[in-house]
Amino acid sequence: MGKGQELWKRAKTVIPGGNMLLSKRPEQFLPEQWPAYYSKAKGCRVWDLDGREYIDMSIMGIGCNTLGYGDDEVDDAVRRAIDLGTMSTLNAPEEVELAQKLIALHPWADMARFARSGGEANAISIRIARAATGRDGVALCGYHGWHDWYLAANLGNAETLAGHLLPGLSPNGVPQSLRGSVFPFAYNDYDGLEELVRTQSIGVIKMEVSRNYEPEGDFLVRVRQLADAHGIVLIFDECTSGFRQALGGLHKVYGVDPDMAVFGKALGNGYAVTGVLGKRDIMQAAQNTFISSTFWTERIGSVAGVATLRVMEREKSWEKITATGREITARWQALGKKHGLPLTTAGVPALTSFALKLPKAQAYRTLISQEMLARGYLAATAVYTCTAHTPDIVDGYFEALDPVFALIRDCEDGRDVMSLLNGPVAHSGFTRLN
CATH class of the missing domain: 3.40.640.10 (Type I PLP-dependent aspartate aminotransferase-like (Major domain))
Known part of the structure; x- marks a missing residue:
């Protein structure tokens, strides 16, 4: 267990719910494993309390940082x-x-x-x-x-x-x-x-x-x-x-x-x-x-x-983040087709997300966060784009995501997804249908 999870356990004893924002609770991503706290953030990179560096391909400060962290x-x-x-x-x-x-x-x-x-x-x-x-x-x-x-x-x-x-x-x-x-x-x-x-x-x-x-x-x-x-x-x-x-x-x-x-x-x-x-x-x-x-x-x-x-x-940041979001959306769709996974996308381009239309979708979402974290990414099923999400960053993200989709395909073909998870399934979080 890293310093972040240790601090999160203490936080829940002194702060109701652990923090002030539901969307940042570790249980929304990867219970018992998510880094939980950051020591530094710059561009689209985040460092946790143990000094590990991650590329943020998730919600970028809950959508606040369209110019990247620390402009x-x-x-x-x-x-x-x-x-x-x-x-x-x-x-x-x-x-x-x-x-x-x-x-x-x-x-x-x-x-x-x-x-x-x-x-x-x-x-x-x-x-x-x-x-x-x-x-x-x-x-x-x-x-x-x-x-x-x-x-x-x-x-x-x-x-x-x-x-x-x-x-x-x-x-x-x-x-x-x-x-x-x-x-x-x-x-x-x-x-x-x-x-x-x-x-x-x-x-x-x-x-x-x-x-x-x-x-x-x-x-x-x-x-x-x-x-x-x-x-x-x-x-x-x-x-x-x-x-x-x-x-x-x-x-x-x-x-x-x-x-x-x-x-x-x-x-x-x-x-x-x-x-x-x-x-x-x-x-x-x-x-x-x-x-x-x-x-x-x-x-x-x-x-x-x-x-x-x-x-x-x-x-012209809005043009850049919209173009990046559209590319990410298209590449998710292509990856779903490649692995035979029914996938839908939603959201304005710069707030793009995907959903796997499968019975075990929430377990798969947890698996994505777990496996991408191991590969150096903060990720789930949504990306809020910023100007620091350059083409090479996006390419690296999809290179890391491809084998995770292959793993999900294996699970759909009979492998037990629960045997691959190192902790509980993530909470469902915000379910906005409008």
Whole structure:
């Protein structure tokens, strides 16, 4: 057992769940074997507490690091900010610069507010939108964080969000009084959304532009028209999708503008900063409620955001990571055919994933993580691409993955996959079906 697993065992005795993010729990990848903690990260390489080096062909800081870990220009800007002071009684001027840059990228927007996590930013957007419309009802599609307003959808039925987040997610601790305030609808199900608008007092439509599937036909256009017809605020949650297929939001690719949009993850390339953009008449409603927090004003987030946007624009990072993601997706499909394994792929190109359509798929996913770890890769069934994923890195990844697929083929032909695993099967993790 390495130092990482030893520390993880101790962590679970002093931190409920072991850490603060479900997606980073070792049990999601390789129980009892995953390195769990890092000592250093640079580019797409990660070093564990024992000094072992891995190439990250997995979720790259949960999708935050599209420029790779430790981008020199972004880090240098942050170091200068640290030297100048990261907090003061006065405001950091960079937050105004970041607001102006984001608004310039989204001409439909007039104003911005900032936070430091995606869940916070989504909650801010809901508070502002409800204040602007005077209606509590929210129609939602997708994953939007952990706050009460969102988990209220599971009050009375813990399976309501099963297709949006996790099956059986318990809303314990969420006030029962919030029941009936949030109404999920399935992606591409316009009729279902229209029915909610007809039967409920919906003031807000909150949705991801796309995650696993493309919009069918004019789905997004019709959602926009429905919102306009009923005076509903349309919010696109671009925390995950933003800056991956366009310099800005994914909605720019589809040509449909929201009333508000939420950005996070890639915005700071690993530094904590999230933003809420919106039209002036809606955003001004923030003045008629209370939305305020000390650390939303610290300097590092805004500085990192400004520097990250500068590097993205110069390097055209969204083009690079999209091309890399498309290549990886195609090569997974080819590898599946080569070994006769039924395989499907999903996600926007820079957030690509595959699934083996086999009864023992979760055991196979665990086997992939185990065998790829032994070959020097952090890997499972998803790759969040970054600019450090160069062609030689991708080639090496597939050279390592080929014999693992061959091993899975052997298991399908009669070999016992459980006899190959050195520990328990990984937990299922996020099951997002939207």
